[in-house]
Amino acid sequence: MRLALRELVRRPGRFVTASVVLTLIALLLMFLGGLLDGLIRSQTGALRAQDAQAIVYSDTAQASFVRSRIEPGLRAEVEAVEGVREVGGLGLVQLGARVPGRGPRDLADVALFGYELAPDGVPPVPGPGEAYADEVLKADGIELGMTIELGPARSPVRIVGFVSDTSFNGQGGVWAAPATWRDVLSANRPDARLGDGVFQALVVIGDEHVADAIDTATAGRTDSYTIDDAVEAIPGVTEQRATFNQIIGVTLGVAVVVIALFFALITVERLALYGVLKALGARSATIFAGLVAQAVSVTAAAALIAASAAVALDAAIPPGSVPLDVTVSRVVTSIVLLLLAAVAGCAFSLRRVLRVDPASAIGTNS
Amino acid sequence: MFLAIKEMRRARLRFGMLIGAISLLVFLIFFQQSIQNGLITSFIGAIRNQNSPVLVYSTDGQRVLQGSVITPDREALVRGADGVGEVGRIGQGTFTGLPDTPGPDATAGETFDTTLIGYEAGPDGTGLGAPSTLSQGRLPRSDFEAVASAVDERLGFGVGAVIRLLPGDVEITVVGLARDIQLNVTPTLFTTYDTYRTAVRAVNPDAGEPLPNVLAVDPAPGWTADAVVETINGRSPDLDALTRTDAATETPGVAQVQQSFAIVFLLYGLVVPLVTGLFFLIVTFQKAESLTLLRAIGAPARRLVSSLLVQVVVIVCAGIAIGTALYLPVSQQNLGGIALRFEARAVVVWTVLLLVLGVISSLIAVRRVLRIDPILATTGAGVGS
Numbered sequence: 001m002r003l004a005l006r007e008l009v010r011r012p013g014r015f016v017t018a019s020v021v022l023t024l025i026a027l028l029l030m031f032l033g034g035l036l037d038g039l040i041r042s043q044t045g046a047l048r049a050q051d052a053q054a055i056v057y058s059d060t061a062q063a064s065f066v067r068s069r070i071e072p073g074l075r076a077e078v079e080a081v082e083g084v085r086e087v088g089g090l091g092l093v094q095l096g097a098r099v100p101g102r103g104p105r106d107l108a109d110v111a112l113f114g115y116e117l118a119p120d121g122v123p124p125v126p127g128p129g130e131a132y133a134d135e136v137l138k139a140d141g142i143e144l145g146m147t148i149e150l151g152p153a154r155s156p157v158r159i160v161g162f163v164s165d166t167s168f169n170g171q172g173g174v175w176a177a178p179a180t181w182r183d184v185l186s187a188n189r190p191d192a193r194l195g196d197g198v199f200q201a202l203v204v205i206g207d208e209h210v211a212d213a214i215d216t217a218t219a220g221r222t223d224s225y226t227i228d229d230a231v232e233a234i235p236g237v238t239e240q241r242a243t244f245n246q247i248i249g250v251t252l253g254v255a256v257v258v259i260a261l262f263f264a265l266i267t268v269e270r271l272a273l274y275g276v277l278k279a280l281g282a283r284s285a286t287i288f289a290g291l292v293a294q295a296v297s298v299t300a301a302a303a304l305i306a307a308s309a310a311v312a313l314d315a316a317i318p319p320g321s322v323p324l325d326v327t328v329s330r331v332v333t334s335i336v337l338l339l340l341a342a343v344a345g346c347a348f349s350l351r352r353v354l355r356v357d358p359a360s361a362i363g364t365n366s
Numbered sequence: 367m368f369l370a371i372k373e374m375r376r377a378r379l380r381f382g383m384l385i386g387a388i389s390l391l392v393f394l395i396f397f398q399q400s401i402q403n404g405l406i407t408s409f410i411g412a413i414r415n416q417n418s419p420v421l422v423y424s425t426d427g428q429r430v431l432q433g434s435v436i437t438p439d440r441e442a443l444v445r446g447a448d449g450v451g452e453v454g455r456i457g458q459g460t461f462t463g464l465p466d467t468p469g470p471d472a473t474a475g476e477t478f479d480t481t482l483i484g485y486e487a488g489p490d491g492t493g494l495g496a497p498s499t500l501s502q503g504r505l506p507r508s509d510f511e512a513v514a515s516a517v518d519e520r521l522g523f524g525v526g527a528v529i530r531l532l533p534g535d536v537e538i539t540v541v542g543l544a545r546d547i548q549l550n551v552t553p554t555l556f557t558t559y560d561t562y563r564t565a566v567r568a569v570n571p572d573a574g575e576p577l578p579n580v581l582a583v584d585p586a587p588g589w590t591a592d593a594v595v596e597t598i599n600g601r602s603p604d605l606d607a608l609t610r611t612d613a614a615t616e617t618p619g620v621a622q623v624q625q626s627f628a629i630v631f632l633l634y635g636l637v638v639p640l641v642t643g644l645f646f647l648i649v650t651f652q653k654a655e656s657l658t659l660l661r662a663i664g665a666p667a668r669r670l671v672s673s674l675l676v677q678v679v680v681i682v683c684a685g686i687a688i689g690t691a692l693y694l695p696v697s698q699q700n701l702g703g704i705a706l707r708f709e710a711r712a713v714v715v716w717t718v719l720l721l722v723l724g725v726i727s728s729l730i731a732v733r734r735v736l737r738i739d740p741i742l743a744t745t746g747a748g749v750g751s
Contacts, residue, residue: 017644060532096426104603190574239702257387
């Protein structure tokens with residue numbers, strides 16, 4: 001194995017092109033993964049932030065806030081379910097926000113939530129006409145203490161703090177008191193207006209399996225989800241994840257083939273040398289281990305360069321364009337998968353290594 | 367050429383793996399091209415394939431149909447703008463739809479997110495905002511009739527189907543199907559404006575009078591769509607008039623999708639020639655002695671180069687052919703509500719591009735071959751030296 005690593009150090013030029021190809025493939029893997037993570041993160045933050053055991057929608061809402069109506073009577077039934085400890089109303093309206101100092105056509109996309117139970121990282125309900133904004137909205141020029149105007153009715157909302165990772169459907173979350181949300185909804189979306197006490201969804205703190213108990217208790221007039229299931233129920237999330245994972249899987253397959261191809265060629269080139277090594281007493285396992293060490297080293301170097309490039313790309317892409325989110329876990333996962341692909345790719349050369357005849361070192365064909 | 371083919375036959379595994387790698391990459395490129403186009407069509411097909419040349423949003427709507435609200439004062443501004451001919455109201459909402467009979471890809475009682483687009487259809491259904499790609503049946507002529515997106519026939523949205531909107535008792539009969547008219551990747555129904563208003567009130571008893579989401583505008587005789595867009599936008603910064611094409615391409619998300627896929631395609635487009643170039647460079651190194659010997663016994667350099675290029679073209683073509691064969695059945699599928707399509711134009715463009723890039727990538731190997739000095743055959747050295 002030492003011989004193989006020494007070759008890497010002494011003759012790096014021989015591995016450069018393969019490293020470039022693998023770097024591109026690694027960058028592709030990380031970029032695709034980052035795209036998936038960015039898309040999901042920007043769509044689901046508001047639900048992932050809920051510090052609760054269930055989200056309750058009305059039965060025909062298909063887990064959509066705008067199609068869900070929970071009337072006070074139904075809420076009371078939910079509150080009475082065994083295992084339910086606390087219930088809070090939750091409502092949403094998605095609007096354009098006019099930001100002071102920006103052009104009349106340059107609006108920010110916001111998802112205004114009215115909440116009773118504070119999600120993770122969101123302070124308790126603010127005063128009337130006030131709200132906490134997701135920090136992604138800073139890119140739109142929203143600042144602390146600023147009053148933004150929401151929707152065609154230009155409903156004023158003053159920003160009293162910032163929160164993080166609470167976006168919904170790609171729009172920055174703005175968290176306000178239920179009364180503020182209800183006023184903004186009525187003023188800007190007459191077709192979506194809701195009566196007093198009516199919410200679009202309920203956030204429930206309680207026992208672990210409380211979601212099922214709620215739907216049973218309400219005789220199916222509610223459609224309750226655990227937080228994870230509610231995230232998956234957001235239209236498009238499951239499909240995006242499945243499609244991207246398939247593409248990432250095939251790209252990984254390409255990595256295996258490329259590594260296999262490159263090291264198969266290198267093995268063919270070195271058959272005579274392997275014959276000599278075997279004649280001198282080297283075992284097939286030792287020779288193959290050297291090959292694997294080279295593949296893993298080349299792949300690791302390529303993956304590290306790609307990781308740096310992915311992080312740089314993430315930093316360079318302006319907010320609001322490509323939804324890229326390169327996370328440590330994604331980078332580590334990609335590197336591990338590529339290293340496994342390197343080992344798997346080398347396996348194609350194992351047969352050739354095993355077939356090398358030590359006698360070839362004294363002139364017989366291998 | 368004879369040598370080139372003979373060599374490929376002898377080293378099937380080696381060349382087979384290269385073909386395999388190119389096939390997978392080509393398949394990925396084509397598949398993602400279909401996803402990109404299918405996604406965009408499913409996302410904004412309803413805007414692209416309706417008959418109004420100009421759509422007027424409220425600036426607050428950020429070019430999202432459902433996010434836009436046209437208040438009466440803004441509607442008056444539009445109607446009073448120069449160059450405006452006929453004006454129609456369009457309302458859009460997402461509802462929960464239950465087909466009376468499930469389609470082949472649905473189960474009994476299965477409900478679907480269903481987009482309802484209401485337009486002022488007129489007596490023959492051809493009012494502003496009507497779908498322009500009718501493929502079966504007819505346009506809606508009265509309330510509670512609709513044209514559905516053809517791709518969703520498989521879910522139970524075929525001609526004659528009755529779609530019940532939940533909650534409530536609004537039922538809409540599908541009287542026609544149209545191609546590529548989905549909005550937001552959901553089954554989409556084009557119906558009358560009054561049906562839309564009724565549906566909104568039926569599912570939400572608290573709802574006030576729904577306002578139109580956008581206005582459909584037909585330019586007056588002698589006016590172009592672009593000119594009308596300018597006059598309307600000049601009336602108020604709260605109005606955001608767009609031509610049909612701009613309304614489709616500038617819907618939020620479309621540019622993001624295109625930019626994201628452009629980066630992905632660029633990376634895949636680089637990997638294919640690099641893999642090909644790397645392969646032939648290594649193979650040329652390995653054949654160094656044989657190539658030198660061939661030159662020494664009189665084989666002209668041109669013949670060796672043409673053999674190399676033949677191999678490159680055969681390998682890349684085989685990879686593209688297999689990749690296309692893999693892509694063909696996949697391109698006939700629906701992917702989570704997105705109708706994929708065989709993108710013939712993309713196949714042709716990528717085939718030409720990858721062939722050219724493949725040949726270019728092999729130029730380093732070609733250079734090595736051209737540098738062979740036949741005299742080295744007497745010393746045992748080759749191109750790798």
